[in-house]
Amino acid sequence: MGYTAIFGGTFNPPHIGHYQMLSALEESPDIEEIWLMPDRIPPHKVCDFLACDEDRIEMCRLLASDFPKTRLCLAEFEREGKSYTYDTVTEFLKKYPQKDFTFVCGGDMLISFDKWYRYEELLKMLPFTVFRRTDTDNAEFDRKAEDFSAMGMKITVMSEVITAVSSSFVRNNFDKSRALVPEKIYEYIKAGGIYGAGK
Secondary structure (H helix, E strand, O other): OOEEEEEEEOOOOOOHHHHHHHHHHHHOOOEEEEEEEEOOOOOOOOOOOOOOHHHHHHHHHHHHOOOOOEEEOOHHHOOOOOOOHHHHHHHHHHHOOOOOEEEEEEHHHHHOHHHOOOHHHHHHHOOEEEEEEOOOOHHHHHHHHHHHHHOOOOEEEEEEEEOOOOHHHHHHOHHHOHHHOOHHHHHHHHHHOHHHOOO
């Protein structure tokens, strides 16, 4: 039996980096299904502008629709308070004991993983599937991966290197961001005037 990949994020908006990660996960024989999980209140980020819940959920739904193994997971919208990965993983392990989970993240998230809530416990709770990005400091990435492995984290580093996209650049320069956002999501943002698009 393959893994259920938990792919969480703010997705504000979903961009081609997320799309490339989903494409790679979709092709992986080790991944049985992918849960695309927008967070309700991101604990690590202060955003210049956070699109409303309905728009972020709909953008994630559009993103998921291109990938047969992927489904939208709204678990973090069903809980009050900040969306801590530790709490979500704890809930999933209790609720779905028959599933083997892996948590998906980009190289930037791995490098800052020791800032996560209860990270020392979290890293032992499930394996991690990690992508390097085009802006990843590979020496730092390798050092962190080694450190976390020594603490008990099981890490699979995917071979695909993902295009680094700044969500804040997309939000603040939407008219220059067509190549950075999947077509369906670009059109949705434009039609809804999200992030000031079309103004």
